Every structure is written in C-alpha cells, then in structure tokens.
Amino acid sequence: MADYIVSQLPNIKDKRITMYKRETKYGPDGNVVETGEIVAMPNLPADGETVLKYMRRGFALKPEDLMEVKQEIKCEVCDKSFKNALGLTGHMRTHNKK
Numbered sequence: 001m002a003d004y005i006v007s008q009l010p011n012i013k014d015k016r017i018t019m020y021k022r023e024t025k026y027g028p029d030g031n032v033v034e035t036g037e038i039v040a041m042p043n044l045p046a047d048g049e050t051v052l053k054y055m056r057r058g059f060a061l062k063p064e065d066l067m068e069v070k071q072e073i074k075c076e077v078c079d080k081s082f083k084n085a086l087g088l089t090g091h092m093r094t095h096n097k098k
Helices: 048-056 085-096
Strands: 016-026 032-045
Touching (some): 016 048
C-alpha cells in the first residue's frame, strides 16, 4: 500500500475522490471463489480517516495498484518458489535448523 497524505490526493479541492476495488464473488460457503474486474467507486469522501478505512478494506487510489503481479521469489538454496517474501522467510528457517 502506498503512503499518501490527504493534500496529495487527486481532486482534493472537491473533497471527493474516486477509489478502486476488485469485484469479488463468493461461493455458497462464504469463501471467495473469484475476483473479477476492477470497479471504480466514485465520489467517496477524501478525508484522511475515510481514505484509510477504505484502503484497509482493499480499495486503492489507482487501478494499477490492483493489477496482479505474478512474481515468484526463489530460494537461493533449493530453488523452491514462493508468492511473497513472507513465505520465503518462513521457508528459510528450514535451512537454518541444525
């Protein structure tokens, strides 16, 4: 998540902002089954508290922030790949056991 201050937000003179969220579909059990297209949510309040509230719920200030980046991180010891650095960090503990 990028760091912004309210005065840097677009359309700040209007005190309203457009934020973006990826459309989500849920299965009968309540679990996420599919994430769809990026949807614009116009005319949201641009005060700092509200913007942070929406960002915690998965909204972004630019649609590009929601694009999926498929980048694998590889372990330098065994070449196993991970989706994120946290997975690699946990995996590295297995190599450090003595």
